[in-house]
Amino acid sequence: xxxxxxxxxxxxxxxxxxxxxxxxxxxxxxxxxxxxxxxxxxxxxxxxxxxxxxxxxxxxxxxxxxxxxxxxxxxxxxxxxxxxxxxxxxxxxxxxxxxxxxxxxxxxxxxxxxxxxxxxxxxxxxxxxxxxxxxxxxxxxxxxxxxxxxxxxxxxxxxxxxxxxxxxxxxxxxxxxxxxxxxxxxxx
Numbered sequence: 001x002x003x004x005x006x007x008x009x010x011x012x013x014x015x016x017x018x019x020x021x022x023x024x025x026x027x028x029x030x031x032x033x034x035x036x037x038x039x040x041x042x043x044x045x046x047x048x049x050x051x052x053x054x055x056x057x058x059x060x061x062x063x064x065x066x067x068x069x070x071x072x073x074x075x076x077x078x079x080x081x082x083x084x085x086x087x088x089x090x091x092x093x094x095x096x097x098x099x100x101x102x103x104x105x106x107x108x109x110x111x112x113x114x115x116x117x118x119x120x121x122x123x124x125x126x127x128x129x130x131x132x133x134x135x136x137x138x139x140x141x142x143x144x145x146x147x148x149x150x151x152x153x154x155x156x157x158x159x160x161x162x163x164x165x166x167x168x169x170x171x172x173x174x175x176x177x178x179x180x181x182x183x184x185x186x187x188x
Contacts, residue, residue: 022073029069029077037082038102039125040109040136041089044068046118052095055112055119062108064099082128089122102126103142110140 033039044052056066069077071090078084083098099105106124113119123132126139142148 025069026073026076029067029074030079030081032065033077033081033083033098035100036098037100037127038064038105039083039086039096039098040105041086041094041096041122041124042109042113043092043120043122044095044118045093047116051116051119055095055108058108058112059097059099059105062099062104063101064097064105064108066095066097068093068095083125085128085130086123086125088130089124094122101145102139103144106136106139107144110137 047055052066052068059066071092071094074090074094074096075087078087078090086096097105097109109121113121121133121136123130124136125131126135131139143151
């Protein structure tokens with residue numbers, strides 16, 4: 001990973017690097033993108049280094065990574081991955097965020113674009129399909145994975161708990177009936 005950070009940063013800044021370093025960056029990105037299901041491509045022109053650092057931290061907290069890399073290297077890295085669909089977005093200075101948690105990634109990128117005018121989300125890829133900025137915004141408005149799982153678990157438990165209450169009511173009703181018969185016999 002050491003080369004990924006150093007070489008990619010040097011490449012994105014226009015510093016000459018050798019062919020092996022470029023190939024290493026392409027290979028590392030290809031491997032990372034093969035393991036990822038979502039990417040968001042954004043134009044970052046006009047952001048300061050500290051603002052980019054803030055975005056990287058927010059994405060790291062969401063379980064995602066941000067990479068600034070030359071478009072030709074990004075196109076090479078995308079070959080053979082689901083990110084091939086985003087090739088048309090690799091024009092001009094772009095930052096590519098990728099990860100396995102689509103909602104967290106979309107939320108982080110959308111929230112950052114709302115507070116920084118210079119940052120423009122162009123589009124992305126979700127499970128191999130190209131999505132536009134409006135789809136990323138819709139994805140960002142979804143509840144988090146944990147909330148969705150909790151809702152699903154609650155929905156699954158509701159019928160089971162209703163069945164348990166119904167089944168428990170039969171013996172309870174029988175016991176109440178016996179108690180009423182006993183009380184009636186004692187009264188007579």
